[in-house]
Amino acid sequence: MTLVAGSYERFIWGYRLKSRKEPQTLTLTPLFSFPSHLSTIKAVAVSGSAAVSGGYDDTIKIYDLSSSSEIGSLQQSSAITSLSFFTPPSLPSFPRNLLATDADGCLSIYDADPFVHLKTLKVHKKGVNSLSVHPSGRLALTVGHDECLAMVNLVRGRRSFYCRLSKESSIVQFNETGEKFFMIADEKISVHESEDARLIFELENGKRVLCAARGTNGILFTGGENRSVTAWDTAGGKVAYSIEDAHATRVKGIVVLSKSCGDSGEEDPYIVASASSDGVIRIWDVRMANKEKTSPLAEANTRSRLTCLAGSSIKSVKRPQVENSNRDANPEAVVKES
Numbered sequence: 001m002t003l004v005a006g007s008y009e010r011f012i013w014g015y016r017l018k019s020r021k022e023p024q025t026l027t028l029t030p031l032f033s034f035p036s037h038l039s040t041i042k043a044v045a046v047s048g049s050a051a052v053s054g055g056y057d058d059t060i061k062i063y064d065l066s067s068s069s070e071i072g073s074l075q076q077s078s079a080i081t082s083l084s085f086f087t088p089p090s091l092p093s094f095p096r097n098l099l100a101t102d103a104d105g106c107l108s109i110y111d112a113d114p115f116v117h118l119k120t121l122k123v124h125k126k127g128v129n130s131l132s133v134h135p136s137g138r139l140a141l142t143v144g145h146d147e148c149l150a151m152v153n154l155v156r157g158r159r160s161f162y163c164r165l166s167k168e169s170s171i172v173q174f175n176e177t178g179e180k181f182f183m184i185a186d187e188k189i190s191v192h193e194s195e196d197a198r199l200i201f202e203l204e205n206g207k208r209v210l211c212a213a214r215g216t217n218g219i220l221f222t223g224g225e226n227r228s229v230t231a232w233d234t235a236g237g238k239v240a241y242s243i244e245d246a247h248a249t250r251v252k253g254i255v256v257l258s259k260s261c262g263d264s265g266e267e268d269p270y271i272v273a274s275a276s277s278d279g280v281i282r283i284w285d286v287r288m289a290n291k292e293k294t295s296p297l298a299e300a301n302t303r304s305r306l307t308c309l310a311g312s313s314i315k316s317v318k319r320p321q322v323e324n325s326n327r328d329a330n331p332e333a334v335v336k337e338s
Contacts, residue, residue, distance in 0.1 A: 001257055002031065002065050003311040004051050005275050006041030007304040012053050012061070014068060015300055017257070017273075017283065017311075026271075026283055028300040032068045036061045046312040047085035047095035050112065054080025060100055062115055065312075074115060079103040082131040085112065086154075089135070096137070097154075101128035105144060107152060119157045123150045130171045134194075135178040143169040143183060149197070163197070171212050173220070175234065182220055182234070184209045189222065191234050201237045205230065211309075213254040213272075221272060223251025229274050231286060241289035246296075247276035253309025271297070275309035 001017040014031035037055035044053045051063040060074040060083070080102055085095040097118075098110040105124035110117055124144030133140045139160070140152045147168045151161035171184040174194070183190045189203040189212075207225040215221055218235040227247050233240040253275040275281045282296040 001311060002046065002051075003028070003255065003273055003281060003309065004044050004046050004053070004063075004065075005253065005281060005302065005306050005310075006044045006053050006055070006308045007279075007302065007306050008040045009304045010035040010037045010039060010041065010055070011302070011304055012036040012041060012044070012063070013281075013302050013304075013306075014051075014063075014065065015281065017298070026298040028281065028283065028298045030300070031065075033302070036070060041307055042080055043083040044308045044310040045083040045085050045098070046310040047087045047112075048312055050085070050095055051310070051312075052083050052085075052098060054083050054100060056080075058102075060098075072115065074100075074110065074117070076100065076102050076108065077104060077106070079127075081128050084131050084133050084140075086133050086137040088137065099131060099133060099140060099154075101131045101142060103127040105146070107131070107140070107142060109154065109157070121152060121157065121159060123152060123159050123162075124148060129169065130173075132173045132181065134174055135176070141172045141174065141181060143172045149183070161197075171209065173212050173214055175214055175218065175220070176216060180234065182212065182214075184212060184222070187224075189220070189232065191237070203232055203234075203237060210250060211253050213256050215256045221254045221256060223254050223274055225250050227251060227276075229254060229272060229284065229286075231289070241286060243284055243286070243289050243294050246274055246282065246284070246294075247278050247280060249276050249278040251276050252306055255309055255311040257311065273309065273311060275306045277305045277307070279303050279306055281306070281309065 003015045005013040013033045015028045038057035041055045049066040054060045056079040058076045062072045064071045082101045084099045086097040087095045095112040100108045107123045108120045126145035128144045142150045153160040167185045169183040169185045173182045187205045191200045209222045210224040213221045220232045229243040229246045231240040255273040257271040272284045279302045281300045283298040288294045
């Protein structure tokens with residue numbers, strides 16, 4: 001398992017999570033760290049042996065985790081705000097497409113083999129805050145500074161739905177099946193039906209939510225200003241369990257180490273990683289959350305202000321070299337149907 005984190009200080013950090021012979025013992029081993037961007041890193045994404053980072057320098061950097069090296073970059077017209085791979089369930093070690101959003105309100109689609117630009121769509125009037133790809137790979141949801149929700153048909157390469165929200169949302173996330181999606185606005189989490197965007201219910205976190213990751217069986221993990229890692233039961237509309245004071249400062253990234261994150265299934269589905277602006281990455285066994293004091297299974301201190309976190313299993317697939325260009329392939333081509 002590999003974790004990749006970005007920071008305010010332009011550094012990208014890579015760690016490998018290893019199991020020791022002793023039960024319940026894990027270690028985070030450093031793989032790489034270097035200033036990959038010219039300014040703050042805003043987003044990272046990982047799938048198999050491929051990783052990407054995006055920052056305020058209008059650039060997407062691409063990494064091969066099997067060799068712990070940077071293999072290319074893609075230039076955007078404005079700051080990168082979110083990144084997401086689409087990886088077919090039948091081939092979890094090899095991403096098919098990369099999707100990126102920016103501060104101009106655009107969504108860009110790339111073929112991931114190799115990384116070639118396919119199409120850019122204007123989906124919001126202002127910057128995009130968050131992006132989530134449906135498990136089928138056929139559509140994506142975005143929320144933006146224009147206080148709107150947009151749905152993009154990735155097969156046809158066009159925006160198919162656009163509506164105004166009562167309040168600006170910072171995060172949108174499909175659940176593991178794609179039947180529901182979540183939107184987060186400050187401290188409130190709303191659960192919706194994907195078919196018609198109908199509101200099912202709202203959850204109240206108390207303090208602002210800054211990151212979220214879907215788990216299995218309807219669980220949604222969140223972190224934020226309350227410094228805790230909270231698991232929400234989105235079927236029952238309540239807190240399933242919570243790791244209080246997981247970090248000294250706000251939590252900026254969460255990764256669930258399970259099949260739902262594209263892993264091979266060899267990892268323990270009860271293991272969750274969190275990253276904070278205090279610079280620390282911690283690994284948790286969520287089954288210990290209800291105990292009086294929960295201690296991390298492993299941790300690493302980057303001594304930087306972390307902004308984002310992503311993770312995936314390392315595969316032996318080698319990534320193709322990428323030219324430092326943003327050339328178009330067939331301009332009419334979009335995401336292939338699964």
